[in-house]
Amino acid sequence: MKIMKSIKLAVVAIAASFVAMTASAQDNTLLGAGSTFVYPLFSKIFSQYSASKVNYQSIGSGGGILQLTNKTVDFGDSDAPLNADQTAKMSAPVLHIPMTSGAVVVTYNVPGLKAPLNLTGKDLADIFLGKITSWNSAEIKAANKGVNLPDLPIVVVHRSDGSGTSFIFTDYLTKVNPDWAKRVGKASAVNWPAGLGGKGSEGVAGLVKQTPGGITYVELAYAKQNNMPFANIQNKSGKFITPTLEATTLASNVSIPEDSKVSITNTDNPKGYPIASFTWALIYKEQDYNSRSKARATELLKLLWYNIHQGQAQCAPLNYAPLSKSAVKVAEKILKSATYQGKPIL
Amino acid sequence: MSYLTDTIVKKRKMAENKRLALSNAQLKWENGFRGLLKAMAMVLVLIVIGVFITLVIESWASIKALGVGYLWGKVWDPVSNVYGAYPFLVGTLLTSFIALLISIPFSYAIAIYLGEYNPKGWLSDLLKNTVELIAAVPSVIYGFWALSVLVPMIRSLEIKWQIAPYGVGILTSSLILAVMVIPYGASLGITLIRMTPSQLKEGAYALGATRFEVIRKVVTPYTRSGLFAGVLLSLGRALGETMAVTMVIGNTSALAHTFKDMLFGPGNTMASVIANEFTEADHTEYLSALIELGLVLFCVTVIINIIGKRIITRFSNN
Numbered sequence: 001m002k003i004m005k006s007i008k009l010a011v012v013a014i015a016a017s018f019v020a021m022t023a024s025a026q027d028n029t030l031l032g033a034g035s036t037f038v039y040p041l042f043s044k045i046f047s048q049y050s051a052s053k054v055n056y057q058s059i060g061s062g063g064g065i066l067q068l069t070n071k072t073v074d075f076g077d078s079d080a081p082l083n084a085d086q087t088a089k090m091s092a093p094v095l096h097i098p099m100t101s102g103a104v105v106v107t108y109n110v111p112g113l114k115a116p117l118n119l120t121g122k123d124l125a126d127i128f129l130g131k132i133t134s135w136n137s138a139e140i141k142a143a144n145k146g147v148n149l150p151d152l153p154i155v156v157v158h159r160s161d162g163s164g165t166s167f168i169f170t171d172y173l174t175k176v177n178p179d180w181a182k183r184v185g186k187a188s189a190v191n192w193p194a195g196l197g198g199k200g201s202e203g204v205a206g207l208v209k210q211t212p213g214g215i216t217y218v219e220l221a222y223a224k225q226n227n228m229p230f231a232n233i234q235n236k237s238g239k240f241i242t243p244t245l246e247a248t249t250l251a252s253n254v255s256i257p258e259d260s261k262v263s264i265t266n267t268d269n270p271k272g273y274p275i276a277s278f279t280w281a282l283i284y285k286e287q288d289y290n291s292r293s294k295a296r297a298t299e300l301l302k303l304l305w306y307n308i309h310q311g312q313a314q315c316a317p318l319n320y321a322p323l324s325k326s327a328v329k330v331a332e333k334i335l336k337s338a339t340y341q342g343k344p345i346l
Numbered sequence: 347m348s349y350l351t352d353t354i355v356k357k358r359k360m361a362e363n364k365r366l367a368l369s370n371a372q373l374k375w376e377n378g379f380r381g382l383l384k385a386m387a388m389v390l391v392l393i394v395i396g397v398f399i400t401l402v403i404e405s406w407a408s409i410k411a412l413g414v415g416y417l418w419g420k421v422w423d424p425v426s427n428v429y430g431a432y433p434f435l436v437g438t439l440l441t442s443f444i445a446l447l448i449s450i451p452f453s454y455a456i457a458i459y460l461g462e463y464n465p466k467g468w469l470s471d472l473l474k475n476t477v478e479l480i481a482a483v484p485s486v487i488y489g490f491w492a493l494s495v496l497v498p499m500i501r502s503l504e505i506k507w508q509i510a511p512y513g514v515g516i517l518t519s520s521l522i523l524a525v526m527v528i529p530y531g532a533s534l535g536i537t538l539i540r541m542t543p544s545q546l547k548e549g550a551y552a553l554g555a556t557r558f559e560v561i562r563k564v565v566t567p568y569t570r571s572g573l574f575a576g577v578l579l580s581l582g583r584a585l586g587e588t589m590a591v592t593m594v595i596g597n598t599s600a601l602a603h604t605f606k607d608m609l610f611g612p613g614n615t616m617a618s619v620i621a622n623e624f625t626e627a628d629h630t631e632y633l634s635a636l637i638e639l640g641l642v643l644f645c646v647t648v649i650i651n652i653i654g655k656r657i658i659t660r661f662s663n664n
Binding site for chain 2: 059060061062063065083085086153155160161162163184185186187188189190191192194195196197198199203206207210211
């Protein structure tokens with residue numbers, strides 16, 4: 001009997017601790033989940049934001065969207081806008097608020113090459129299609145006049161895991177190469193026609209560092225932190241653009257539609273770097289769901305408002321591109337359109 | 347005399363009564379304990395059945411849309427919703443069986459050495475503990491080691507042999523898998539070889555047999571089915587291994603056309619595809635196709651285990 005009693009006690013104690021945990025999570029900490037790309041920036045901003053506590057789980061864009069669909073978080077964050085299937089699964093309209101923008105750079109391992117490589121979008125797609133197979137092919141030579149390129153086979157390396165980085169990269173290739181659009185298309189995971197897959201940024205970067213002739217794509221911040229070389233990419237206006245934070249911000253300084261769900265790859269801006277994208281915070285337009293309090297909804301919107309204004313100061317030191325002026329304007333409008341019981345919150 | 351028998355009978359009766367009274371309480375505990383054990387064992391069966399049912403339900407959309415063709419479809423394209431498991435099925439079986447072939451000589455050698463030649467002493471303890479440690483190291487560490495040490499080694503070999511110098515691929519993942527599964531075959535083998543009745547062995551030695559002859563004629567026949575069970579255990583482990591394989595297999599769903607490419611070129615396994623693509627699978631058909639991949643892996647494991655069990659019973663009957 002004693003054993004039974006102690007077992008009962010233990011069960012009660014465990015149950016109580018669970019209740020306590022969920023209660024504390026619901027208290028006043030705002031919950032977010034999603035993109036791993038934006039995580040370093042968010043954790044910096046949230047640590048400095050004093051008005052409310054925020055708990056952001058970097059589980060990947062897809063996971064963040066799923067959590068928001070299940071209404072277990074206050075906001076999600078995704079590197080790609082919701083697709084039709086994901087939108088259909090949401091029980092209510094969802095707002096996309098641009099948080100920052102990031103660039104995807106093309107990095108390579110060509111022994112003996114000192115100056116950064118110039119690549120056109122079409123050739124880049126042909127490399128990843130497996131059509132251009134050697135570093136001293138006529139196409140690459142044409143973009144790099146006077147550069148001594150070795151007779152080395154190109155080893156294409158791509159992400160094997162589903163990722164926002166792959167989405168941005170394939171979105172760009174789809175726009176600049178009709179053959180890519182037809183054969184492969186854009187998604188966070190596609191049927192790669194050539195090359196090796198590496199898991200995560202560290203996986204692809206590791207493979208390229210080890211393999212002479214390797215080429216892959218990573219986020220600008222990752223390439224910078226690891227001192228990897230990256231190529232200048234030709235934009236729509238025909239200029240070869242070095243990926244920098246300024247060039248990335250400029251890429252988004254174009255007219256942005258009201259819902260901000262726009263792809264800024266292959267930007268019209270003549271000074272913009274062409275492989276760039278927003279990352280979006282996702283919230284429900286109508287904030288009165290799951291018996292949330294109005295105070296909580298207001299807190300959430302104030303946090304996002306802070307992110308697109310004061311928070312932007314944290315971008316540059318962490319190698320994120322701050323939002324352009326036109327992007328901030330659109331984001332403000334979108335935040336103001338969020339409602340609680342039909343009435344605007346901000 | 348009668349008094350004596352009387353008391354004896356009385357005493358015995360009392361003893362019996364006491365024994366009976368005790369028995370009731372004991373019986374209660376005995377039954378309760380047996381029920382508990384049974385329930386615990388049944389929970390496991392229920393979980394396995396539950397996993398199977400979940401896999402079928404969750405992958406139903408894909409099963410309905412793609413049918414049996416899913417198994418030999420060669421294209422895996424999430425963008426246009428075409429899914430075929432064939433490249434991953436081949437990759438899984440290829441890496442697992444090559445790994446098994448590489449690991450068997452090592453695990454048997456270890457088993458025989460530690461089981462028969464050197465069963466006691468500090469060297470034996472050290473070796474046995476090291477083998478067990480191999481099984482305890484997390485697989486991501488093997489993956490990392492393979493990526494930074496094994497891959498460059500394979501790459502330099504490939505350059506020497508004039509093969510595309512990827513470094514990563516089927517062979518590399520088989521090698522790392524072989525290292526990871528050695529302890530499974532080896533530890534079971536050590537235990538079984540030590541369990542060979544010493545009368546049998548001593549009899550053989552008395553007849554003038556050498557150690558090698560004892561191993562060949564006495565120990566091997568006695569432990570054959572057990573050694574095979576160890577191989578089966580290794581195979582199960584190799585089929586499901588995810589992390590280490592993902593890091594060095596090259597993750598491509600394109601099928602190899604030549605024998606060289608098949609062995610040295612990149613590939614992919616079912617477990618690795620699931621691990622790679624599950625978190626970001628952004629539409630229903632895609633998710634469902636990935637879960638069906640899990641179902642196929644589940645079935646492959648079950649089938650291989652059933653075949654293995656058959657072989658074991660056959661060996662034991664002989």
